[in-house]
Amino acid sequence: MKRIITTTVLNQSGVLNRVTGLLMKRQFNIESITVGHTETPGMSKITFVVHVEDSSKVEQLVKQLSKQIDVIKVNDITDKAMVMRELALVKVVTPPQMRQEVRSIVEPFRAQVIDMSKNVTTYQVTGDPEKIEAFIDLVRPYGIKEISRTGVTAFTRETQRADTVPDLILQ
Numbered sequence: 001m002k003r004i005i006t007t008t009v010l011n012q013s014g015v016l017n018r019v020t021g022l023l024m025k026r027q028f029n030i031e032s033i034t035v036g037h038t039e040t041p042g043m044s045k046i047t048f049v050v051h052v053e054d055s056s057k058v059e060q061l062v063k064q065l066s067k068q069i070d071v072i073k074v075n076d077i078t079d080k081a082m083v084m085r086e087l088a089l090v091k092v093v094t095p096p097q098m099r100q101e102v103r104s105i106v107e108p109f110r111a112q113v114i115d116m117s118k119n120v121t122t123y124q125v126t127g128d129p130e131k132i133e134a135f136i137d138l139v140r141p142y143g144i145k146e147i148s149r150t151g152v153t154a155f156t157r158e159t160q161r162a163d164t165v166p167d168l169i170l171q
Contacts, residue, residue: 093143
């Protein structure tokens with residue numbers, strides 16, 4: 001079972017190594033990892049997707065990560081309402097006679113053309129990992145020259161009671 005863990009850390013040298021080292025020692029396979037600055041100066045957020053066989057191991061992982069010196073906050077957000085995105089750059093073989101056909105296939109994905117040469121088009125596609133996989137599966141028969149994926153980044157959705165929503169939104 002895949003689990004999505006977010007970790008807020010102090011942006012210090014070696015913190016990523018310590019966090020991933022803890023995962024390695026516990027034999028968790030990291031399927032995806034992203035790191036970036038947060039809204040708070042000096043803080044970063046690490047989002048990783050791990051494959052876990054036993055849910056008790058996830059609880060143990062969260063507790064052990066929380067004990068790390070530079071770790072401020074750890075959350076397993078897998079079962080929560082969340083916003084999750086990934087970005088992929090995909091180079092697809094598109095000779096001139098095939099471009100219109102490929103364009104009609106990628107259009108529903110809202111993929112953007114970010115580079116084009118005589119026989120290759122590079123698309124940028126964003127969305128949840130399943131959307132990215134579906135895009136790749138559909139363009140694979142045309143020939144994929146290269147793929148680069150960012151990994152998942154995610155956070156929980158805000159919950160707000162209807163009576164606290166500002167009047168402007170309700171109108």
